[in-house]
Every structure is written in structure tokens, then in C-alpha cells.
Amino acid sequence: MRIRELRAEGWRNLEPLTLVPGERLSVLYGDNGQGKTNVIEAAYYLAVLRSFRTSHADDLIRRGAATEAAPATARLRAEILHRGLERRFEIELRPTGRVARLDGKAVRGTAAALGAVSVVLFVPEDLLLPRAAPATRRRFLDMAIFNIERGYYEEASAFQKVLKSRNALLKRGPADPQLLDTYDEELARTGARVVMRRRGLVAALTPLFCDHFRALHSELPVSLAYTSDPDIARADDEEAVRDRLHAGLAARRGLDERRRFTGYGPHTDDLDIGLAGAPARSHASQGQLRSLVLALKLAELSNVQARLGDPPVLLLDDVPSELDPVRRALLFDVIGRLDCQTLISVTERDIVPAQPERRDFLVRAGSVVGNP
Numbered sequence: 001m002r003i004r005e006l007r008a009e010g011w012r013n014l015e016p017l018t019l020v021p022g023e024r025l026s027v028l029y030g031d032n033g034q035g036k037t038n039v040i041e042a043a044y045y046l047a048v049l050r051s052f053r054t055s056h057a058d059d060l061i062r063r064g065a066a067t068e069a070a071p072a073t074a075r076l077r078a079e080i081l082h083r084g085l086e087r088r089f090e091i092e093l094r095p096t097g098r099v100a101r102l103d104g105k106a107v108r109g110t111a112a113a114l115g116a117v118s119v120v121l122f123v124p125e126d127l128l129l130p131r132a133a134p135a136t137r138r139r140f141l142d143m144a145i146f147n148i149e150r151g152y153y154e155e156a157s158a159f160q161k162v163l164k165s166r167n168a169l170l171k172r173g174p175a176d177p178q179l180l181d182t183y184d185e186e187l188a189r190t191g192a193r194v195v196m197r198r199r200g201l202v203a204a205l206t207p208l209f210c211d212h213f214r215a216l217h218s219e220l221p222v223s224l225a226y227t228s229d230p231d232i233a234r235a236d237d238e239e240a241v242r243d244r245l246h247a248g249l250a251a252r253r254g255l256d257e258r259r260r261f262t263g264y265g266p267h268t269d270d271l272d273i274g275l276a277g278a279p280a281r282s283h284a285s286q287g288q289l290r291s292l293v294l295a296l297k298l299a300e301l302s303n304v305q306a307r308l309g310d311p312p313v314l315l316l317d318d319v320p321s322e323l324d325p326v327r328r329a330l331l332f333d334v335i336g337r338l339d340c341q342t343l344i345s346v347t348e349r350d351i352v353p354a355q356p357e358r359r360d361f362l363v364r365a366g367s368v369v370g371n372p
Contacts, residue, residue, distance in 0.1 A: 001118045001310050002341050003043065004086070005079040010062045010072070012038035013366040020370075022359035025335075025342050029349035030363040036345035039368065040121075040317045043343060046078050046089060047117040047313075048146065049100070049110055058095050078117055083310055089116040111157075115150045118312040120301045124322050127293050130273045130280045137271040141198045141226075144205075144300050148307040152197055159190035163262060170260045180253065187265060188246035194266045195228060195245075196238045202226040202271065204307075208299035215330055216291045223274035224296075229264065287324070294327055298334050311340035320344070320351050329353075 008017040013035050019026075028036045041051055041060075051060060061074045074093040079086070090101040099106060100113040107113040129137060145152045166183040169175045206224045213222045227233070231248060235241040248264045249256075256262055273280040273292055280292055305311040314335060320328050332353055335342055346352060349360050360371045 001312050002081040003078050003117070003313055003343075004081055005077075006039075006043060006046075007077040008039070008042045008075070010074040011042050011076065012060060012062060014038050014042075014062070014368070015366045017042075017368055019361065019368060020359075021341065021343060023341065023357040024339070025344070025352070025355045025358040027349050027352050027358065027360045028343065028345040028363050028368070029347065029360060032347060034363045035366045035368070036363045037317050038366075039363065040315050040343060040345055042076050043078070043117070043313065044119055044121055044315055046076055046091060047114075047119040048143070049091070049098070049113055052121060052123060057093055057098070060093060061095065080117060082118075087116065089113075111150070111153045114146065114153055118147060118304065118308065118310075119315050120147065120297065120304060120312050121315045121317075122297045122319050123317045124319060126297060126319075127290055127322055129293050129296070130284065130289050134268075134270040138198075138267075138269060141201055141271055144303070145197050145201050147300070147304050147312065148201075149197060155190065155193045155197065159187070159194050159266070162186045162190055163265070163267060167261050170256055170262065173257060173260060175257060184246055184249040184253075187249060187262070188242045191245050191266045192238045192242035195226075195232065195241050195269070198266070198269070199226050201303075204303050205296070205299045208302045209295050212295035212298045212302075212330075212334065213291060216295070216327065217288065220276050220288075222276075222280075222292065222295070223272075225272040225274065227270045227272050228266070229268075290323060290327060294323065294331060298331070301334075301338060301340065305338055305340070311338050314340050314342040316342065316344040318345050318347070320346055321348075 002023065003021055006017070006019040006021065008014050011017070017039070019039065028039055030036055041053060044052055054060065061072045072095060075090070076093070077088065077090045079088055088103055092099045101107060102113070102116055129140060142156055162183060166180070166187060169179060169183065202224050209224055210222055229248060231244045232241055235244045245265060252264050275284045275288060275292065280289065284292060301312065301314060320331070323331065336355060344352060362369045362371055
């Protein structure tokens, strides 16, 4: 996967942008608050149709750009090379919604638009992953699955829709038992698919994660485990998971009705990151936590390449400055061996080691200017 050209208009604080990234490495450098992250965010939005910083479209559209005759609009466009095929993906974003086009043709629905651009994002907040709330680790798993299983968006959305409906019914209370029966069946069916997808991802990531961590701390064993309720964890296949989910929902229905929310299912699961046989969140040092997350993100990158046969675009937003020289060297060594295209933002460009086909861009007050 290569982004040949990235364009943005009306996006955040950026002046109209036409960025031609390097084949391998592009370094966006400049002082904080100038717009470096906004460029990274634009590339990410083209891949997943969401920001990693906000859920409000108004935040993404350049302030003061609207007039009575021309409503506020942000436009993104990427010229992409994927497996030898050149494609063009465009998004027009307004506060009231968005329109996506692939090769000039409108794309209907989020699921159909996903996958035009494949990226792995690494931001400083990721370094907090082992000690974050379980929801953050579940989100990491789900986003990593989206990168390799395009159908998972609809599968996960189906589960969330049923969960939301069941919770709304419980909140109104007292709930119709027959309607709850219907929701329980659907929640078990869609939830089993989510559990199996997440389990499959963790199984694929684990050996890659161990290999990358070994390069930093060869003397310490690490592990990844997808954790569910013990009854569900003992189920070996999707049908068994579905049956256990259905039984668990039925057994806890009275408790759910008293609490007025669903307290059982994959929305309560977690990713356990282990270090030397103990939970990393409570036993790892700050440096070890950084190594664990670095190894996990590199494992995600390696897994996408292995599954899709083509490395994704790696987006790094000010991550090297958070790493010590040893971890920073490992990061760039792996990037070089994977032959992926990388867009990286830093305050000082000298922190990034020289690489072939590198391009540097100074970002100042929303303008992006290329440098030799």
C-alpha cells in the first residue's frame, strides 16, 4: 500500500494541502500546534472514516470556512497504489454527514468505503494501553481486526446495535420477556462472532509480539490472552460460544433488569498483556510498558502484511520522542525490514535516522512545505 498523493482542503487548520509522500519515509516536522498531527489525522480518516482525536465532524472542518452560500466543508483525497492498482479515494465532510467516492463513484455505507486505504496508527496515547481501561484494549483489538477482515465492521456493528437495543429496553423497564428472548438470541449470535474474531487476532499477534519484544528484553517472557467469562473461555468454537453466551444472558437476566444494563458478553472482555508471568499493568516498569506497546504495534503491522500480502501505511504521530534510543532504533529497524510507507510527525527531524527515499516536510501555521 502506497499513498502517492494526499490532498486536504478545509481540514482543521491546514491550508490547502497537496502532499506527495516519499516511497518509504516522510517526516513532518515543526513546532507543536502547527498542524503536523492534522496531516496524520487526514490520512487516518481516509482509512477508517473516523478521527483518532474527536467524534465530532465540526472539529475537523476548518473554522471560519463557511459562508451562507457555501456551507462548511472539508475535502480529503488520496491517490493510492495497492497491489499494482492505482485508485483514487475521496471524502467530502460536512457537519450533516459525508460522501465518499472511490474512483469517482459514490460509495454507499461505511462498510463499503472501508479498506480503500490501509493504515496502522501509533500515537503517544497508545503507550498507556496496558494500564488503560478494558474498553481501550477492546478498541485496539477491533481496529486491528478491521485492518485484515473488512467484513468485521458489519459484524461488530450488528452486535453493538443489538446491545444498545437491549440496554434501552432494560433501562425503560419492566422489560417484555419475549422481546428480551429475541435480543438474547441475537446478542449471543453476533457476540459469538465478535469473540471468535478477537480470539483469532490475539492468536495471530502473540508469536509476532513475542518476537518483537525479545529484541528488546530477551530475558523476559511475555504473553497475550483474550479474557472472557470463564464459561465462555472454555467454549472451543463459535457454536459453543453462542450457546454459553445465550445461557449466561438468561441466567443473569434478573440482575440485568435490576441494574438496567447488560453486564455479560464480549463488551466486558479484555486483552491481558503479561510480563514474566504477571499482569504488565501492575508489574511492568515504565520502560517495559513502552517496550510492550511498541512490540504490540509492530506485531499489528507485521500481521497486516502477512495477511494481506502488502504492508499498510504506518502513521506515527510524535511517537519517537516518547521512546529512548534503543526502542527508537528497533522501531525504525522493523519499519525498514517491512518495506512499508511511513508518515511520521516529530518536532525535530534529526531524531529520525536517515533512510533511502526519505522526504522531509516543514509544517508551520498549517502550511506544509517540502525540504530536500
